[in-house]
Amino acid sequence: MAGNTDKPAGFSARLAAIASWPVAQVFRLLEYPLAVIQRRVGIKRMPWIFLLPNLAFFGIFVVTPLFINFAFSFTGGTELFLGNRVYTGTEQYGFLLECETFGDPITCREDRFWKGLYNTATFIFFQVTFLVLFSLITALILNREIRGRGFFRAVFFFPVLLSPVVVALIWKWVLLRDGLLNAFLVSIGLDKVLFFVSPEWSMFWAVFVSIWAHMGFYTLILLAGLQAIQPDLYEAAEMDGTSKERVFWRITLPLLWPNLLVVVVLALIKGVQIFDEVFVLTGGGPGTATQFIVQYIYNTGFTEQVQNFGLASAASVILGVILFVLTMIQLAATRVRDNG
Amino acid sequence: MADTNAKTRTLATLVTAMRGRNRLHWTDVFSYTYLLFGVLLMFGPVLWLVMSSFKTPAGLIEFPPTFLPLGQIEVPVEGYEKPLLLYDVTMEDGTTKQLAQVRRIGIISQMVDPENPDEKFKIPIDQRTKVREFRMAFENYRDPLERFNFVLFLKNSVVVTVVATLVTLLINSMAAYGLSIYEFRGRNAILLFVIGTLMIPITVILVPVYLVVTQMGMINSLWAVILPGAATPTGVFLLRQYMLTIPKDLIEAARMDNASEWAIYSKVVLPLAMPAIAVLAIFSIMWRWNEFLWPLIVLNRSEVYTLQVGLNAFQGELDVQWHYILAMTVVTLIPVVIAFTFLQKFITTGIASSGMK
Numbered sequence: 001m002a003g004n005t006d007k008p009a010g011f012s013a014r015l016a017a018i019a020s021w022p023v024a025q026v027f028r029l030l031e032y033p034l035a036v037i038q039r040r041v042g043i044k045r046m047p048w049i050f051l052l053p054n055l056a057f058f059g060i061f062v063v064t065p066l067f068i069n070f071a072f073s074f075t076g077g078t079e080l081f082l083g084n085r086v087y088t089g090t091e092q093y094g095f096l097l098e099c100e101t102f103g104d105p106i107t108c109r110e111d112r113f114w115k116g117l118y119n120t121a122t123f124i125f126f127q128v129t130f131l132v133l134f135s136l137i138t139a140l141i142l143n144r145e146i147r148g149r150g151f152f153r154a155v156f157f158f159p160v161l162l163s164p165v166v167v168a169l170i171w172k173w174v175l176l177r178d179g180l181l182n183a184f185l186v187s188i189g190l191d192k193v194l195f196f197v198s199p200e201w202s203m204f205w206a207v208f209v210s211i212w213a214h215m216g217f218y219t220l221i222l223l224a225g226l227q228a229i230q231p232d233l234y235e236a237a238e239m240d241g242t243s244k245e246r247v248f249w250r251i252t253l254p255l256l257w258p259n260l261l262v263v264v265v266l267a268l269i270k271g272v273q274i275f276d277e278v279f280v281l282t283g284g285g286p287g288t289a290t291q292f293i294v295q296y297i298y299n300t301g302f303t304e305q306v307q308n309f310g311l312a313s314a315a316s317v318i319l320g321v322i323l324f325v326l327t328m329i330q331l332a333a334t335r336v337r338d339n340g
Numbered sequence: 341m342a343d344t345n346a347k348t349r350t351l352a353t354l355v356t357a358m359r360g361r362n363r364l365h366w367t368d369v370f371s372y373t374y375l376l377f378g379v380l381l382m383f384g385p386v387l388w389l390v391m392s393s394f395k396t397p398a399g400l401i402e403f404p405p406t407f408l409p410l411g412q413i414e415v416p417v418e419g420y421e422k423p424l425l426l427y428d429v430t431m432e433d434g435t436t437k438q439l440a441q442v443r444r445i446g447i448i449s450q451m452v453d454p455e456n457p458d459e460k461f462k463i464p465i466d467q468r469t470k471v472r473e474f475r476m477a478f479e480n481y482r483d484p485l486e487r488f489n490f491v492l493f494l495k496n497s498v499v500v501t502v503v504a505t506l507v508t509l510l511i512n513s514m515a516a517y518g519l520s521i522y523e524f525r526g527r528n529a530i531l532l533f534v535i536g537t538l539m540i541p542i543t544v545i546l547v548p549v550y551l552v553v554t555q556m557g558m559i560n561s562l563w564a565v566i567l568p569g570a571a572t573p574t575g576v577f578l579l580r581q582y583m584l585t586i587p588k589d590l591i592e593a594a595r596m597d598n599a600s601e602w603a604i605y606s607k608v609v610l611p612l613a614m615p616a617i618a619v620l621a622i623f624s625i626m627w628r629w630n631e632f633l634w635p636l637i638v639l640n641r642s643e644v645y646t647l648q649v650g651l652n653a654f655q656g657e658l659d660v661q662w663h664y665i666l667a668m669t670v671v672t673l674i675p676v677v678i679a680f681t682f683l684q685k686f687i688t689t690g691i692a693s694s695g696m697k
Contacts, residue, residue, distance in 0.1 A: 017614075023506065027606040034602035046601045050518030051530060053511040057571035062537045065548035072547055080551055138378070141371045152375050154684055155382050161676045161687070163630035165648045169655060169669045170385045173392060173662070180388055183404040212382070217691065224692040244367060273543045276632045280652055294543050294633070301547050302637050313547045320544040327539045 072313035092314035115288045116296035124271035126207045139222035157216035164276030167213045199289035206278045206290045225259030258337030265330040393666035394476040411475035418457045427468040480667035493650035504566040505624040516579035517605045538573035564638040582616035619690035
């Protein structure tokens with residue numbers, strides 16, 4: 001971001017000052033009880049008092065659920081409360097993982113889970129590839145000396161702030177049978193296409209729409225990476241009369257590489273958890289053509305007649321393992337970037 | 341730093357341009373083509389949504405669609421209760437006339453001349469075209485606000501966003517204060533713990549969090565949406581990194597003046613950390629306003645729906661009323677557009693520096 005951080009900071013500081021007036025009153029009210037606590041526990045233990053609410057939230061809504069999730073995945077039945085559930089050992093995992101050949105979801109006992117896995121794999125392969133590619137191209141272009149750079153940057157960025165539901169509805173409206181895109185196809189002499197009836201088209205638009213929505217975020221990170229490259233390097237290259245192509249391959253790309261790596265892994269982590277926009281856009285259909293892992297968990301645990309919490313938990317644990325591996329890679333990638 | 345870089349670069353280009361060495365490279369042509377195409381692709385669908393949201397149901401099902409919202413002109417005709425639709429008609433002798441349609445039977449349309457209601461015509465429907473004028477169907481916006489639970493959804497979304505953001509800011513800034521100002525045994529363990537929770541997205545623990553929320557009796561209450569995501573590791577980190585830069589002398593000086601730890605936190609550190617707090621506030625507002633999967637799971641009664649869940653429910657209905665959905669989508673968009681217009685640079689700086697969204 002080329003400077004100019006002062007003005008917006010000042011603006012929102014003023015905005016925050018107005019908004020925080022009631023908050024200031026709450027703080028004032030809390031001052032006396034907290035002073036009493038400080039006298040009781042001593043200043044040495046005060047950090048724990050400050051950490052307490054946050055740790056309580058983490059404990060209740062993250063750590064405990066994590067353990068319960070494991071426990072759930074080893075039980076069956078339809079009871080929600082853990083104490084009432086039947087212990088079934090690794091039955092749920094066995095059910096999920098039983099396949100004749102792992103290459104074909106139809107031969108698996110729980111084919112919907114495998115279809116979800118395969119769909120997610122297909123989705124992230126195309127989504128991450130083109131997301132990173134287009135983000136890189138856009139960042140490279142926005143890093144040039146072009147007119148109206150701020151405007152163009154805003155154009156590519158604004159969908160990031162839209163809600164997934166809004167994004168999906170915007171595109172659904174364009175892609176419907178009598179929508180804008182079909183009107184265009186007819187006007188150039190082609191036939192209408194029923195996009196959401198065709199599995200291939202549905203997957204294409206799922207990928208396309210999620211790239212449309214998230215590209216700005218990755219472009220921004222790459223742009224920050226590009227702007228961190230020392231201009232001296234480019235000036236030196238220009239002095240030597242190095243061609244632009246060579247400058248790109250020899251200076252820009254190697255120096256951007258660590259950022260690119262972080263972006264790829266980040267996109268993978270987000271991609272594996274794809275749900276919102278595709279769920280509203282295609283509903284997972286036609287059939288199960290765009291149903292992903294998270295939707296499988298959602299359907300199994302919360303929408304079916306018989307809510308199968310055990311199976312949903314087991315699938316969550318498998319998703320968690322996948323994400324854990326990806327996050328480890330991400331941490332390694334970030335370390336590469338920050339330590340050069 | 342980045343600012344000076346940009347300046348030197350501008351200067352360098354200016355100098356080379358003056359020497360005439362900066363000829364139009366193929367990449368320049370490509371760049372502008374790409375950007376113009378980008379504008380079309382990014383803005384086009386949103387513009388289309390806004391234009392469509394002002395069309396009448398009849399205007400929406402028209403194919404090929406028109407860009408502007410047009411409504412067919414209706415004229416009152418003597419002898420008929422309701423106003424009739426007006427058409428341009430090509431008569432058999434080749435002349436054109438404006439006629440009003442009484443009824444349509446198959447491919448034949450029965451029409452009258454509004455000037456002379458006694459004279460009736462039978463016109464094949466391919467001989468007539470609608471007479472239209474620019475008209476915005478504001479009822480698309482008014483009806484949902486009056487008739488459906490839409491206002492309730494809007495209110496729920498606002499409550500969730502505001503309360504959740506306040507709770508998030510309070511507990512995360514407290515934790516960040518505890519982790520940045522003090523040196524104490526176990527601090528690194530806590531930091532590690534927070535990093536650990538960073539790796540656990542809600543998608544992985546949907547079922548057990550649902551159990552916890554049910555146990556606490558919060559199902560179908562807005563608290564079920566507000567509380568589980570209130571402690572965010574990213575928030576703690578963002579604020580802690582910022583608070584670490586606050587000079588320790590300031591805090592020592594306050595302690596000398598007998599200020600309590602709470603007073604130091606709320607009167608010294610928080611005001612100084614305002615830029616970071618504002619970034620977290622914007623993120624939190626964005627997350628909460630847009631959140632979908634978790635509210636979808638815990639809110640099952642339409643009185644407690646948030647905007648996102650409500651919109652999804654509407655679009656999933658068998659008889660999809662697109663004219664209302666489009667208008668409601670636009671309403672859902674508006675706060676985001678306003679926030680973006682005023683805070684764009686701030687948001688983008690926040691994202692670029694923290695690498696999160």
